Amino acid sequence: MNERTPDQVAAEAARELQAAVAPAARRRLGALRQLAPFIAPYRGRLLLALALLLLSSAAFLGVPLAFRGLIDHGFVGGGGIGAHFLGLFAIALVWGAASAGRFYQVSWIGERVTADLRSAVYRSMLSQSPQYFETTQTGEVLSRLTGDTTLVQTVVGSSLSMGLRSFFQFAGGLVMMLVVSPKLFSVTLVLLLVVVVPLIWTGRRLRRLSRESQDRIADSSAVAGEVLNAIPTVQAYTNEPFEQRRFDRAVENSFATAIRRTRVRALLTGGMIGGVFGGIVFVLWLGAQAVVGGAMSGGALASFVMYAGITAGGVGVLAEVWGDVMRAAGATERLMELLSAQPTIAAPAAPQVLPASQQARVRFEHVAFRYPSRPQTPALEDFDLDIREGETVALVGPSGAGKTTAFQLLQRFYDVVSGRILFNGIDLRDLDPRALRAQIGLVPQEPVVFSADAFENIRYGRPDAGDEAVIAAARAALADEFIVRLPDGYKTFLGERGLRLSGGQRQRIAIARAILKNPPLLLLDEATSALDAESEALVQRGLEAAMQGRTTLIIAHRLATVQRADRLVVLEHGRIVEIGSPAELARSGGLYARLASLQLVA
Ligand SMILES: Nc1ncnc2c1ncn2[C@@H]1O[C@H](COP(=O)(O)OP(=O)(O)O)[C@@H](O)[C@H]1O
Numbered sequence: 382m383n384e385r386t387p388d389q390v391a392a393e394a395a396r397e398l399q400a401a402v403a404p405a406a407r408r409r410l411g412a413l414r415q416l417a418p419f420i421a422p423y424r425g426r427l428l429l430a431l432a433l434l435l436l437s438s439a440a441f442l443g444v445p446l447a448f449r450g451l452i453d454h455g456f457v458g459g460g461g462i463g464a465h466f467l468g469l470f471a472i473a474l475v476w477g478a479a480s481a482g483r484f485y486q487v488s489w490i491g492e493r494v495t496a497d498l499r500s501a502v503y504r505s506m507l508s509q510s511p512q513y514f515e516t517t518q519t520g521e522v523l524s525r526l527t528g529d530t531t532l533v534q535t536v537v538g539s540s541l542s543m544g545l546r547s548f549f550q551f552a553g554g555l556v557m558m559l560v561v562s563p564k565l566f567s568v569t570l571v572l573l574l575v576v577v578v579p580l581i582w583t584g585r586r587l588r589r590l591s592r593e594s595q596d597r598i599a600d601s602s603a604v605a606g607e608v609l610n611a612i613p614t615v616q617a618y619t620n621e622p623f624e625q626r627r628f629d630r631a632v633e634n635s636f637a638t639a640i641r642r643t644r645v646r647a648l649l650t651g652g653m654i655g656g657v658f659g660g661i662v663f664v665l666w667l668g669a670q671a672v673v674g675g676a677m678s679g680g681a682l683a684s685f686v687m688y689a690g691i692t693a694g695g696v697g698v699l700a701e702v703w704g705d706v707m708r709a710a711g712a713t714e715r716l717m718e719l720l721s722a723q724p725t726i727a728a729p730a731a732p733q734v735l736p737a738s739q740q741a742r743v744r745f746e747h748v749a750f751r752y753p754s755r756p757q758t759p760a761l762e763d764f765d766l767d768i769r770e771g772e773t774v775a776l777v778g779p780s781g782a783g784k785t786t787a788f789q790l791l792q793r794f795y796d797v798v799s800g801r802i803l804f805n806g807i808d809l810r811d812l813d814p815r816a817l818r819a820q821i822g823l824v825p826q827e828p829v830v831f832s833a834d835a836f837e838n839i840r841y842g843r844p845d846a847g848d849e850a851v852i853a854a855a856r857a858a859l860a861d862e863f864i865v866r867l868p869d870g871y872k873t874f875l876g877e878r879g880l881r882l883s884g885g886q887r888q889r890i891a892i893a894r895a896i897l898k899n900p901p902l903l904l905l906d907e908a909t910s911a912l913d914a915e916s917e918a919l920v921q922r923g924l925e926a927a928m929q930g931r932t933t934l935i936i937a938h939r940l941a942t943v944q945r946a947d948r949l950v951v952l953e954h955g956r957i958v959e960i961g962s963p964a965e966l967a968r969s970g971g972l973y974a975r976l977a978s979l980q981l982v983a
């Protein structure tokens with residue numbers, strides 16, 4: 382359908398050539414240089430691989446020479462066939478051994494560099510503050526971590542060495558043709574340009590089309606993935622025919638792209654066989670005349686044809702490798718972006734050391750804060766609060782008032798815009814965030830349960846805790862009673878593919894985690910909607926165990942919790958509107974009294 386005229390092909394080829402040497406492409410290739418620090422530690426292996434590459438290339442290029450000797454002296458000359466075969470055999474041995482060694486060394490470097498790169502990118506991601514993940518899709522990070530690193534691996538672990546080998550093959554083949562017969566060499570050079578160059582451009586188009594077809598397949602599986610995860614909704618709305626059509630469209634698209642690719646591929650195969658073979662026949666014909674005329678020996682002609690084949694093969698592989706290298710350059714660029722991301726929250730050059738203490742005093746000093754993604758809206762304003770050692774302070778207020786924000790700031794996931802927060806008298810910004818967070822136990826509103834057994838899930842609070850300590854914490858959090866009833870008790874696998882826990886059970890696991898960590902400061906974000914009355918009472922008792930004897934800041938939704946707090950802080954639109962004991966506030970008839978009368982604390 383859209384077969385193009387040779388003129389169009391040539392025009393596109395010119396455009397592509399221009400694009401290939403354009404500054405953008407050169408900059409892109411420059412990205413590969415950033416891999417140097419990852420390869421540098423394996424310098425020794427790299428040199429070894431290079432030496433083996435030279436050796437195998439030399440052996441490979443020696444094969445036609447050996448044939449020439451065999452034909453001219455072995456057959457025609459009539460003597461010493463055995464010696465010539467021994468020579469060929471020795472070349473084969475060297476070639477094989479050197480190739481195996483090179484393949485092993487280069488693949489080893491590729492795998493090692495990829496593993497190091499993956500680990501470095503992951504480390505960088507783990508150090509990013511939550512703000513980073515507000516703008517970066519985790520799915521994208523994952524695909525870079527797997528897809529892009531694999532591209533880099535292809536290049537470092539095979540394409541580069543293949544490219545280098547093909548380059549030696551190409552350059553060596555050219556030189557040897559020139560040595561064997563300068564006249565035939567000039568003819569072959571012209572043929573090479575006429576036949577191979579168009580083939581290269583077709584090959585590039587083919588690669589682009591294969592990528593496109595891969596993308597289309599990914600599209601269709603994205604559609605399917607989304608729908609299959611929502612089967613009950615699809616069926617409830619009887620939208621199966623609609624979804625079928627949507628998927629079919631995606632499938633047809635990928636079919637059309639695949640067919641376009643196949644058409645180009647068929648053309649390429651035809652051109653390759655016809656062009657290369659035709660060219661070889663032509664050179665053979667010229668050479669045969671020279672042999673008949675006595676200007677050239679039969680062996681020389683045979684070796685010449687072999688060198689021509691070697692050269693053409695080298696060019697073909699080089700073209701292929703070039704595409705891989707460009708793609709890997711793009712992948713490297715993206716990976717380096719992830720690697721060079723600076724965490725917005727970092728430890729100061731010389732962090733202050735927190736005195737070892739089981740006490741925590743927290744002071745918010747006229748704190749103001751706006752989320753970086755919403756700089757116009759203040760999330761907290763003039764937030765001023767002093768929480769004494771061992772005190773329980775409850776934050777209450779309507780949804781969106783800024784309660785969770787106060788927790789985020791206290792854990793230093795964000796920095797305050799003005800004012801400051803002190804932990805045991807030290808500004809949070811003068812502390813190593815990890816040292817600070819080691820002092821804090823958090824029970825989030827929606828606790829995370831990892832794909833691991835109950836032991837491991839609770840141990841997340843203190844990785845070195847023994848089984849006894851884990852069970853004690855689970856008992857205190859009232860998690861023990863449901864864990865022992867699971868099929869394998871504490872060894873039951875929890876999480877996505879394993880057992881599903883209810884909201885209240887998940888929360889009690891999180892409380893056990895915090896109790897096991899035994900931190901001086903406890904932050905509790907109470908859950909409400911997820912819990913029925915019974916598990917609410919259980920969670921409540923678990924929480925009380927956790928709060929014993931430590932400073933606790935709690936976002937309270939339940940009247941029971943609020944009653945037990947030493948002080949209540951009522952927030953509205955990021956400002957503290959009331960502060961006092963529960964009894965005082967109930968009497969004062971303010972926002973809290975109103976919320977409480979509705980039984981609606983948050
Ligand atoms: N990551 C965020 N980026 C931008 N705005 C946010 C973010 N998290 C919360 N907010 C906004 O900040 C305000 C306070 O939110 P939050 O502290 O979660 O309230 P609460 O916990 O009291 O319900 C809300 O207006 C909310 O929309």
Ligand SMILES: [Mg+2]
Pocket residue numbers: 784785786
């Ligand atoms: Mg909240």
